[in-house]
Amino acid sequence: MTDMDAYERLIKTFTPRDDLSSDDIALLRSMPLRIATYGKGEEIIAQDSEVSESCLMMTGWTGRAVYLESGKRQITALHIAGDFVDLHGFTLKYMDHSVVALTATQVAFVRHDELKKITHVSPHLTRLFWMLTTIDGAVQRTTIASLGRRPALERLGHLLCELDCRLSVVGLAQDHRYDVPLVQEELADILGLSVVHMNRTIQDLRKAGLVTWQGSRIVIHDFGKLTQFSGFDPRYLNFIKRER
Amino acid sequence: MTDMDAYERLIKTFTPRDDLSSDDIALLRSMPLRIATYGKGEEIIAQDSEVSESCLMMTGWTGRAVYLESGKRQITALHIAGDFVDLHGFTLKYMDHSVVALTATQVAFVRHDELKKITHVSPHLTRLFWMLTTIDGAVQRTTIASLGRRPALERLGHLLCELDCRLSVVGLAQDHRYDVPLVQEELADILGLSVVHMNRTIQDLRKAGLVTWQGSRIVIHDFGKLTQFSGFDPRYLNFIKRER
DNA sequence: CGAAAACTTGAGTTCACTCAAGAAATGTGG
DNA sequence: CCACATTTCTTGAGTGAACTCAAGTTTTCG
Numbered sequence: 160m161t162d163m164d165a166y167e168r169l170i171k172t173f174t175p176r177d178d179l180s181s182d183d184i185a186l187l188r189s190m191p192l193r194i195a196t197y198g199k200g201e202e203i204i205a206q207d208s209e210v211s212e213s214c215l216m217m218t219g220w221t222g223r224a225v226y227l228e229s230g231k232r233q234i235t236a237l238h239i240a241g242d243f244v245d246l247h248g249f250t251l252k253y254m255d256h257s258v259v260a261l262t263a264t265q266v267a268f269v270r271h272d273e274l275k276k277i278t279h280v281s282p283h284l285t286r287l288f289w290m291l292t293t294i295d296g297a298v299q300r301t302t303i304a305s306l307g308r309r310p311a312l313e314r315l316g317h318l319l320c321e322l323d324c325r326l327s328v329v330g331l332a333q334d335h336r337y338d339v340p341l342v343q344e345e346l347a348d349i350l351g352l353s354v355v356h357m358n359r360t361i362q363d364l365r366k367a368g369l370v371t372w373q374g375s376r377i378v379i380h381d382f383g384k385l386t387q388f389s390g391f392d393p394r395y396l397n398f399i400k401r402e403r
Numbered sequence: 404m405t406d407m408d409a410y411e412r413l414i415k416t417f418t419p420r421d422d423l424s425s426d427d428i429a430l431l432r433s434m435p436l437r438i439a440t441y442g443k444g445e446e447i448i449a450q451d452s453e454v455s456e457s458c459l460m461m462t463g464w465t466g467r468a469v470y471l472e473s474g475k476r477q478i479t480a481l482h483i484a485g486d487f488v489d490l491h492g493f494t495l496k497y498m499d500h501s502v503v504a505l506t507a508t509q510v511a512f513v514r515h516d517e518l519k520k521i522t523h524v525s526p527h528l529t530r531l532f533w534m535l536t537t538i539d540g541a542v543q544r545t546t547i548a549s550l551g552r553r554p555a556l557e558r559l560g561h562l563l564c565e566l567d568c569r570l571s572v573v574g575l576a577q578d579h580r581y582d583v584p585l586v587q588e589e590l591a592d593i594l595g596l597s598v599v600h601m602n603r604t605i606q607d608l609r610k611a612g613l614v615t616w617q618g619s620r621i622v623i624h625d626f627g628k629l630t631q632f633s634g635f636d637p638r639y640l641n642f643i644k645r646e647r
Numbered sequence: 648c649g650a651a652a653a654c655t656t657g658a659g660t661t662c663a664c665t666c667a668a669g670a671a672a673t674g675t676g677g
Numbered sequence: 678c679c680a681c682a683t684t685t686c687t688t689g690a691g692t693g694a695a696c697t698c699a700a701g702t703t704t705t706c707g
Contacts, residue, residue, distance in 0.1 A: 289533045306550035308476070399497070554662075596664090
């Protein structure tokens, strides 16, 4: 995991969803990448800025943060290894949110002119990059449904189910055990709760016997039960191989 | 407006964001469309189905509805003339939500094999279609921020500002006046509120003197003030012409 | 080891929810 | 075109989930 190069990382993001031809792979490998590292808490991309490259996560956790006038913050998405955090910036340029490193992070930047080139030479890869942004949209819809219609405890349960699935695919979770290197204030900003209520909700989840959660280590005791309790259906993550 | 054909409708969705060449336009016009109409309340696309075409709104209002196990419903997005409701279906196929007609509706379906053809012959149009899905994502992020961090009254104000902008662009709002043909239960499902609280929030907005709202007719008295009150910044709608 | 950050608990408040019922508007059949 | 049924809107009352403020405890880190 640790010495995987950025191209491998990118290829592994696509392959659970569709097969890549050797031409596709060669083309991906021809894209110049700029590797960068960030410390915990650093801002990788500023809200309201204009971008000319997009960033693929190699290691660490990042979040998309929207800062409101009121001083409140909402984290609209969480990103881990293999996620293309701001690929939407390719077609939008304008960043309606910032990207912050929630842990020490390594990312690979791809210039937009390289992506543009791909739209000229590979319709298939173009559709796959496009797909990454639409999967992102599907995750966002699920978040909207959670924030709008699920009480705090179910919301947290749903998030843990989603993270379990996503972390498993990139090898960061095994047997429904994984690390969430986030403080409760960050979790609160993801789930739209106050810090105090976040804390109490975590305790409720522990008391319900659904998880063990010590420090950053999470163990889901009965994944099926948590899934059912929180109404989690993994299909929106589109981890299914098909012609795209 | 009424006799505008579907191709004009589509072209007018792109042109506020980028210029189209005559080749682009010719290519769009070469796509076969299937026009369909739906009555108020009808389901246009079912949740959990697989799709092979995507639908462009001609007239009426539709919503993307997520139905939860609890019986609750969240409307994750609202769509009006010119919106490509489920263009994300092109790259995903699987529908994580249903699309429902909130009023009588006319739509134009485009087959996915036609869109696929476009990815082979026009990189520029491909990027523009892709852009439509990423703008959709930007709207969703704003919704997440609203649901997570804004109280009911601001949430409603923000929605009205967004609708004002979007309806204006397609000629359905003038001077900050427009019709919202939705019942309070639907608005509640959009804003993540109960029907009773939705009703009281509308009354609060009226009492605050920010809008007149009789039947479906909405008049925003001071758009700048409503904008400021609800923290609305239209940039996320990407109504800006640039090379894409 | 001490300071800072993160977590936890208590207490009081507020925003939003549910249940219930009545009023107003809308639609439909005779 | 009216009368009745249904839907939608509105109001009241009580409840509950989540919030704020404040302080104490534990953990982390230099």
